[in-house]
Amino acid sequence: MRNPLSKTIVEIEPSGIRKFFDIVNEMDDAISLGVGEPDFDTPWHIRDEGIYSLEKGRTFYTSNAGLKELKIEIAKYLERKYKLTYDYSQEVLVTVGGSEAIDIAMRAMLDPGDEVLIPQPSFVSYLPCAVLANGSPVVIELKAEHEFRLTAEELEAAITPRSKLLVMPFPNNPTGAIMRRQDLEEIARVVRAHDLFVISDEIYAELTYGDEAHVSIASLPGMRERTVLINGFSKTYAMTGWRLGYACGPRVILEQMLKIHQFAIMCAPTTSQYAAVEALKNGDPDVERMREEYDGRRRYLLHRFREMGMECFEPYGAFYMFPCIRKFGMTSEEFAEKLLNSEKVAVVPGTAFGAGGEGFIRVSYASSLSDLKKAAEHIERFIGRLGLEKE
Amino acid sequence: MREKILAFIEKNSRIEVKELAIMLGVTEEAVLNELEAMEQEHVICGYHTLINWDKTGIEKVTAMIEVRVTPQRGMGFDKVAERIYNYPEVESVYLISGGFDFMVTLEGKTLREVSQFVSEKLSPLDSVLSTKTNFILKKYKDHGTIMAEPAKDERMKIAP
Numbered sequence: 001m002r003n004p005l006s007k008t009i010v011e012i013e014p015s016g017i018r019k020f021f022d023i024v025n026e027m028d029d030a031i032s033l034g035v036g037e038p039d040f041d042t043p044w045h046i047r048d049e050g051i052y053s054l055e056k057g058r059t060f061y062t063s064n065a066g067l068k069e070l071k072i073e074i075a076k077y078l079e080r081k082y083k084l085t086y087d088y089s090q091e092v093l094v095t096v097g098g099s100e101a102i103d104i105a106m107r108a109m110l111d112p113g114d115e116v117l118i119p120q121p122s123f124v125s126y127l128p129c130a131v132l133a134n135g136s137p138v139v140i141e142l143k144a145e146h147e148f149r150l151t152a153e154e155l156e157a158a159i160t161p162r163s164k165l166l167v168m169p170f171p172n173n174p175t176g177a178i179m180r181r182q183d184l185e186e187i188a189r190v191v192r193a194h195d196l197f198v199i200s201d202e203i204y205a206e207l208t209y210g211d212e213a214h215v216s217i218a219s220l221p222g223m224r225e226r227t228v229l230i231n232g233f234s235k236t237y238a239m240t241g242w243r244l245g246y247a248c249g250p251r252v253i254l255e256q257m258l259k260i261h262q263f264a265i266m267c268a269p270t271t272s273q274y275a276a277v278e279a280l281k282n283g284d285p286d287v288e289r290m291r292e293e294y295d296g297r298r299r300y301l302l303h304r305f306r307e308m309g310m311e312c313f314e315p316y317g318a319f320y321m322f323p324c325i326r327k328f329g330m331t332s333e334e335f336a337e338k339l340l341n342s343e344k345v346a347v348v349p350g351t352a353f354g355a356g357g358e359g360f361i362r363v364s365y366a367s368s369l370s371d372l373k374k375a376a377e378h379i380e381r382f383i384g385r386l387g388l389e390k391e
Numbered sequence: 392m393r394e395k396i397l398a399f400i401e402k403n404s405r406i407e408v409k410e411l412a413i414m415l416g417v418t419e420e421a422v423l424n425e426l427e428a429m430e431q432e433h434v435i436c437g438y439h440t441l442i443n444w445d446k447t448g449i450e451k452v453t454a455m456i457e458v459r460v461t462p463q464r465g466m467g468f469d470k471v472a473e474r475i476y477n478y479p480e481v482e483s484v485y486l487i488s489g490g491f492d493f494m495v496t497l498e499g500k501t502l503r504e505v506s507q508f509v510s511e512k513l514s515p516l517d518s519v520l521s522t523k524t525n526f527i528l529k530k531y532k533d534h535g536t537i538m539a540e541p542a543k544d545e546r547m548k549i550a551p
Binding site: 015017020021024025030032034035036037039041123124125173292295296297299300303346348352353369 | 395398399410413414415416542544546547548549550551
């Protein structure tokens with residue numbers, strides 16, 4: 001029999017998180033700070049709208065690009081929050097989570113040999129999606145000394161004549177890093193000078209802390225026409241399981257993305273789309289409430305890490321912390337495994353998000369304060385023992 | 392800061408001042424001062440515990456009583472309310488718009504105890520015109536807290 005498999009697929013590494021997932025899942029009583037999704041339930045009024053749409057029998061396909069009502073709300077939302085203007089009828093596409101948007105944006109924009117610049121540590125799908133779209137991923141390793149921001153110098157150094165696309169994963173999973181307006185302006189300058197395009201994954205845009213609000217790179221001069229903006233409902237409204245995201249961008253790109261979406265997906269789930277309309281119309285107070293809650297936990301956990309002598313920069317985005325564990329003389333994976341086995345606290349090794357994550361662990365604070373307190377105690381005890389062993 | 396402190400302690404009055412200070416990004420002293428000020432101003436009126444008595448095996452009966460009254464000359468409803476709320480068995484008294492005047496909640500050990508209070512103490516009050524006693528059969532939610540078992544975290548333990 002011939003080999004049934006595609007070489008491209010076989011060569012893609014399975015997600016590094018998978019292996020760890022299997023170990024943790026065996027352990028019933030583990031406290032997990034390894035979850036990449038909100039611990040809140042979807043606010044009730046949003047769930048209720050989903051239920052209502054089912055009761056009304058709204059169980060048909062929507063148009064490929066999504067419900068008109070929803071696209072209008074998305075356009076209004078982006079205008080009111082980030083001063084972005086998109087024509088809902090041609091520049092907004094509702095997708096099955098942000099993940100689908102990443103996939104089809106790459107497929108719409110890449111030809112074989114085109115290089116995709118991917119800053120890492122970052123979300124696990126960019127690199128495989130680039131490969132699936134026949135692109136050649138080029139990893140840019142973000143540095144702890146820059147608090148995992150992308151700098152113009154780092155970007156310049158990675159650019160070749162074949163570079164076409166830059167992925168901007170900020171606010172960042174797993175580091176919690178954000179890019180301020182000034183940081184973005186410098187990146188935008190390089191992008192324009194080298195005629196690059198940008199996929200800006202802003203799924204955590206609503207979850208930034210401190211005085212300055214999130215800025216979208218698409219809102220900078222000359223960037224709208226070269227940026228595909230990706231966002232969604234998962235993190236903002238605690239709607240991960242509803243699988244709903246969206247992409248916005250210039251019509252020339254969106255048209256092609258719509259084709260792939262049309263043939264591969266048809267349309268995003270209808271129930272979720274109705275619920276999402278409600279989220280955008282009346283969900284602002286929920287977002288604010290959850291953000292406040294995360295912010296308190298963020299401060300608490302950072303304080304505890306510093307108290308126990310764990311090196312960690314202050315993250316201003318998403319709901320992750322990315323402390324450095326190098327001084328314990330272990331790899332990220334060893335650290336995470338030992339911590340799990342001896343103290344039953346699950347965190348994710350930084351290497352799950354790219355080789356550059358070595359020496360770090362991702363700790364999610366999307367957990368109740370009481371769990372965070374318990375977990376912090378256990379981590380403190382764990383590293384206390386490590387310190388003793390060394391002496 | 393006041394609003395943020397209140398938002399935190401309304402849900403968890405046992406939170407430590409130190410933790411509260413960390414979470415709000417201010418000093419412990421600042422939190423302590425604010426708490427003290429709010430206690431003095433009676434913004435914070437107490438630190439109670441929300442108990443689901445149904446799970447204790449201790450019998451309790453709660454009634455919500457709709458009371459219609461004639462307000463007293465020169466003193467309005469307040470004087471009447473005072474006569475009612477001074478009884479220790481009275482849990483809460485609200486002045487209500489609509490078809491009646493006061494909503495009085497009452498806790499007793501037995502149905503009889505509650506009815507006795509209504510017939511012997513509440514109804515005979517001069518200004519009380521009528522009462523309508525509603526006994527609570529089941530408490531689903533109280534003070535923003537759902538009384539059923541807390542939901543379990545059903546998320547996958549590790550997710551990217």
